[in-house]
Amino acid sequence: MASINDIANEFIREEIEEYLEQPDEIELTIEMFAQATPAMQDIAAALIDGDHHTVDEMTQAALEDGTEALEIMDDGLIAGMGVVGIKFRENFIFVPEVLACARAMKAGMAYIEPILSDSGIDPIGTVIMGTVKGDLHDIGKNLCIMMLRGAGFVVHDLGVDTSEDDFIEAVEEYEAPILGMSALLTTTMPNMGKTIDAFIDEDLREEVKIMVGGAPVTQTFADDMGADGYGKDALACVALAKKFLLEPDEEW
Numbered sequence: 001m002a003s004i005n006d007i008a009n010e011f012i013r014e015e016i017e018e019y020l021e022q023p024d025e026i027e028l029t030i031e032m033f034a035q036a037t038p039a040m041q042d043i044a045a046a047l048i049d050g051d052h053h054t055v056d057e058m059t060q061a062a063l064e065d066g067t068e069a070l071e072i073m074d075d076g077l078i079a080g081m082g083v084v085g086i087k088f089r090e091n092f093i094f095v096p097e098v099l100a101c102a103r104a105m106k107a108g109m110a111y112i113e114p115i116l117s118d119s120g121i122d123p124i125g126t127v128i129m130g131t132v133k134g135d136l137h138d139i140g141k142n143l144c145i146m147m148l149r150g151a152g153f154v155v156h157d158l159g160v161d162t163s164e165d166d167f168i169e170a171v172e173e174y175e176a177p178i179l180g181m182s183a184l185l186t187t188t189m190p191n192m193g194k195t196i197d198a199f200i201d202e203d204l205r206e207e208v209k210i211m212v213g214g215a216p217v218t219q220t221f222a223d224d225m226g227a228d229g230y231g232k233d234a235l236a237c238v239a240l241a242k243k244f245l246l247e248p249d250e251e252w
């Protein structure tokens with residue numbers, strides 16, 4: 001088991017000591033950062049600090065040094081956002097600070113995106129992705145889109161606050177066999193179920209495989225609302241989309 005002294009970055013050590021209270025979260029966070037390189041820890045620290053200029057420069061430098069885009073995304077950007085999420089939940093920081101962190105995340109993702117989205121292979125299928133109605137969170141959805149494009153999918157991004165009708169229209173217009181919905185709020189999660197019901201009402205449910213995700217979503221919730229699959233992260237999102245395509249008749 002790693003200890004806090006295995007983390008090279010002093011700012012991150014202080015953040016963990018000052019803001020994290022739940023033992024399991026402390027343990028997981030220490031494990032996560034202890035296995036990350038000092039350069040990735042520095043990116044995470046700058047993101048937690050909401051410093052988009054530094055995240056921008058460090059991401060570029062890490063790529064130039066030969067670090068894999070996926071490592072920067074996981075060990076730098078997503079790891080940093082994990083700490084931001086805990087501080088926000090515990091009311092140590094508020095929306096303006098989180099927006100600064102989200103801006104820093106986007107500054108890093110701007111370099112990662114073209115790399116992860118460039119599959120260099122022929123398109124393998126079409127996916128419609130959007131964040132559900134009432135929900136403005138798009139960072140996780142955008143990561144999924146990046147990874148799907150990198151795996152060879154053509155993705156039509158409907159953005160945030162997407163209504164049931166917009167999802168239906170897009171699936172019909174692009175004849176997409178796969179739809180992915182993202183939700184980050186417990187209050188907007190039911191809109192995934194409402195969208196699935198709308199597909200049933202329009203007699204289109206059999207035409208499309210529906211996957212769902214987002215921090216509060218669980219496999220049980222996905223099953224209860226009648227989704228075809230749930231993915232916990234962007235890699236799982238790609239794996240699901242591939243399964244839907246290759247084995248469309250399987251139960252998920």
Ligand code: B12
Pocket residue numbers: 078081084085086088089090095096098099102134135136137138139140141143144180181182183184185186187211212213214215216230231232233234235236237240
């Ligand atoms: C950044 C953030 C914001 C930013 C969003 C910026 C943006 N452009 O997205 C801002 C500041 C705007 C914001 C606003 C609000 N937020 Co907010 N936010 C967050 C925060 C800190 C991080 C979310 C994030 O980006 N995570 C990083 C990404 C990479 O993770 P992810 O989204 O989970 O995505 C991954 C997986 O879930 C999965 N995935 C995601 N989508 C999909 C889809 C499919 C199909 C699949 C298979 C997988 C998949 O793959 C992704 C990549 O690995 C979370 C905390 C948290 N723990 O999640 C709170 C959080 C979601 N927010 C919260 C709240 C309350 C709000 C506000 C209501 C605050 C307010 N008082 O105004 C508003 C709501 C605005 C709205 N109508 O949507 C709460 C929700 C609580 C709840 N029970 O519902 C949280 C949990 C914070 C908390 N209190 O703990 N927020």
